[in-house]
Amino acid sequence: MYKLVCVHCGAEYPPDAIVYNCEKCGHLLAVKYDLSKITITHEELLKRPISLWRYKEFLPVKIEPVTLQEGGTPLYHLKRLGEEMGLTNLYAKHEGMNPSGSFKDRGMTLGVSMAKQLGKNIVACASTGNTSASMAVYAAKANMPAIVLLPAGHVALGKVAQALMHGAKVISIRGNFDRALEMVHELCLSHGIYLLNSINPYRLEGQKTIGFEIVDQLGCVPDRIVLPVGNAGNISAVYKGLCEWKEIGYIDRLPKMTAIQAEGAAPVVAAIKGNLSEVVVEQNPETVASAIRIGAPVNAEKALRAIRETGGTAESVTDAEILAMQRDLARYEGIGVEPASAASVAGIRKMAAMGLLDKDEKIVCVVTGHLLKDPESVIKQCAPPIEIDPTIEALLAVL
Numbered sequence: 001m002y003k004l005v006c007v008h009c010g011a012e013y014p015p016d017a018i019v020y021n022c023e024k025c026g027h028l029l030a031v032k033y034d035l036s037k038i039t040i041t042h043e044e045l046l047k048r049p050i051s052l053w054r055y056k057e058f059l060p061v062k063i064e065p066v067t068l069q070e071g072g073t074p075l076y077h078l079k080r081l082g083e084e085m086g087l088t089n090l091y092a093k094h095e096g097m098n099p100s101g102s103f104k105d106r107g108m109t110l111g112v113s114m115a116k117q118l119g120k121n122i123v124a125c126a127s128t129g130n131t132s133a134s135m136a137v138y139a140a141k142a143n144m145p146a147i148v149l150l151p152a153g154h155v156a157l158g159k160v161a162q163a164l165m166h167g168a169k170v171i172s173i174r175g176n177f178d179r180a181l182e183m184v185h186e187l188c189l190s191h192g193i194y195l196l197n198s199i200n201p202y203r204l205e206g207q208k209t210i211g212f213e214i215v216d217q218l219g220c221v222p223d224r225i226v227l228p229v230g231n232a233g234n235i236s237a238v239y240k241g242l243c244e245w246k247e248i249g250y251i252d253r254l255p256k257m258t259a260i261q262a263e264g265a266a267p268v269v270a271a272i273k274g275n276l277s278e279v280v281v282e283q284n285p286e287t288v289a290s291a292i293r294i295g296a297p298v299n300a301e302k303a304l305r306a307i308r309e310t311g312g313t314a315e316s317v318t319d320a321e322i323l324a325m326q327r328d329l330a331r332y333e334g335i336g337v338e339p340a341s342a343a344s345v346a347g348i349r350k351m352a353a354m355g356l357l358d359k360d361e362k363i364v365c366v367v368t369g370h371l372l373k374d375p376e377s378v379i380k381q382c383a384p385p386i387e388i389d390p391t392i393e394a395l396l397a398v399l
């Protein structure tokens, strides 16, 4: 069994409460389990196929879940890029290999299942893209209407395409993501619609399984887990899950949680480097990495704690560094990701060059979304195909 607990003041709410922010202090809620009731051993879990639902004892869903077989994504050893950076144990967890092509599916299988469990029948979210694509997919599977608010002109084409094709009602707001989030929050509270933004405590429960899978695939706790940070939900979630595993005794230490942000949208980096207790909102976040173009990270409070309590760090990278890494992952490792995803590995390249990493450190970078999510950013970077007359001579002339 579990309850909802305020991360700030500790106020508690029962599992069937539909509440997103603490009614006493306004801060976020987290799902808290009675871990003493979980009796399954880690060895027993390891006998199940690797997938998000391997870890169901650590999840709040009690009904038959709305699932499309998410999780169980590949963990790749980055041999060539690691060599270039002088790192022998550099890995990438490719979350783009989930059903809708991003890690958001872990949160949405949970979120839509919980909507059903709580008796809700319409779901909504504001999104920089991947959240809406994923919510549309799982709402379709659950036969639930879905409402999506997007910041106009700021969402990658592949993601809008998904939300539309899977049947969500897609609405473009002439404003930024942060405004879209405020609007959808208000809509949900006033109209009984179930809110599936990352303030929803259950989505993070799904996302925490990234950390579980990393430990299981690597066969140990890595020294460092590196995540691209926008709304800061993922880094908070992975940290929360691993804390649960430490408490229950599956693992005996935590990895250094490391946040990478784009230079134009880096409030978490500023807070860590400036030793601030809270993030200062970035009013005009700007970066090519649209999935992390967020100035007011909803989960900042949890993320700062995750970084500080594990001796981790935060670093920013330029758009040029992000795009260079997107190309290098594609060309040296065969891993196709969208720009935001490449931020984690780009951050490690920068930290390695600064001499901040040990060469044998076991480092896992989470790459969050698939290359095809953002075809426009790819076309802008690569030369177009060479067009020739249909003759062998012409073909040989251009090779």
Ligand SMILES: [Zn+2]
Pocket: 008, 027, 301
């Ligand atoms: Zn607080």
Ligand SMILES: [Zn+2]
Pocket: 006, 007, 008, 009, 010, 011, 022, 023, 024, 025, 026, 027
């Ligand atoms: Zn509170």
